[in-house]
Amino acid sequence: MSYLLAFLVGGALCLLAQLVMDLTKATAAEILVGSVMLGAIAAGFGLYEPFAKFAGAGATVPLPGFGFSLVSGLIKEMPKEGWVALFSGAFKATGAGIKAALIFGIIASYVTRARA
Amino acid sequence: MEPKEYRQRVKRLEPPRPIARNALWAFVVGGIICLIGQVVQSVLMAAGYNQETVKAPTSIIMVLLGALATAFGIYDRIAKFGGMGANLPITGFSNAVVAPAMEFKQEGPIMGTGARIFQIAGPVIAYGVLTAFVVGLLRFAIMGGKP
Numbered sequence: 692m693s694y695l696l697a698f699l700v701g702g703a704l705c706l707l708a709q710l711v712m713d714l715t716k717a718t719a720a721e722i723l724v725g726s727v728m729l730g731a732i733a734a735g736f737g738l739y740e741p742f743a744k745f746a747g748a749g750a751t752v753p754l755p756g757f758g759f760s761l762v763s764g765l766i767k768e769m770p771k772e773g774w775v776a777l778f779s780g781a782f783k784a785t786g787a788g789i790k791a792a793l794i795f796g797i798i799a800s801y802v803t804r805a806r807a
Numbered sequence: 808m809e810p811k812e813y814r815q816r817v818k819r820l821e822p823p824r825p826i827a828r829n830a831l832w833a834f835v836v837g838g839i840i841c842l843i844g845q846v847v848q849s850v851l852m853a854a855g856y857n858q859e860t861v862k863a864p865t866s867i868i869m870v871l872l873g874a875l876a877t878a879f880g881i882y883d884r885i886a887k888f889g890g891m892g893a894n895l896p897i898t899g900f901s902n903a904v905v906a907p908a909m910e911f912k913q914e915g916p917i918m919g920t921g922a923r924i925f926q927i928a929g930p931v932i933a934y935g936v937l938t939a940f941v942v943g944l945l946r947f948a949i950m951g952g953k954p
Contacts, residue, residue, distance in 0.1 A: 698842040701842070703834065713830070749838075754896070
């Protein structure tokens with residue numbers, strides 16, 4: 692069941708993004724930035740947490756889930772760190788993914804031959 | 808020819824965008840990637856991670872899969888028909904970091920790989936962090952730091 696939900700919800704988010712791209716003049720980069728911002732705003736209203744509980748990876752794997760992680764990391768740190776969490780919290784939950792991408796990216800640039 | 812007339816002619820001759828087909832492929836490809844994410848998460852949870860601790864290793868593994876597919880030249884081919892289905896998931900974020908890192912290798916390790924690695928991921932992270940900051944600030948002002 693959780694697999695079906697992940698497929699359907701994740702697929703639906705991607706379908707929406709594709710429709711926005713084909714029906715408006717928005718570029719891919721604008722849509723990616725916009726989805727992260729929308730995810731972060733939804734998380735601020737406390738809407739994304741129940742959505743992620745419902746759809747699992749269908750909600751957390753697409754980019755709005757990245758925005759959700761930025762905000763939820765920040766909110767979770769607030770009781771402990773106070774206002775400092777506004778600056779330190781966003782990368783708590785997202786750091787692993789970003790660092791992994793950077794490390795694999797640099798390794799890939801060394802081990803692959805440059806394509807013409 | 809008047810510019811207006813020219814634009815109309817261009818519009819008429821432009822091939823129609825295959826909107827329905829693009830949407831369908833985005834749905835299928837995005838759905839499958841999220842399904843893989845769910846499988847990775849389930850396997851990790853069976854191995855002892857809980858709902859909270861499973862998030863980071865799931866991201867790392869999905870990013871690794873995206874990086875591998877990019878390095879082997881598979882991801883670009885998936886993105887060609889998958890569109891947003893390939894770009895929106897975290898594997899697409901990984902692709903957006905790894906692909907320019909590889910592509911701009913010739914421009915050197917600093918200004919090539921190092922600078923271009925954030926070409927697409929940079930704006931996403933920058934505006935994501937800014938939005939999270941504003942959202943957090945508002946919550947802090949209204950709710951006083953309660954989670």
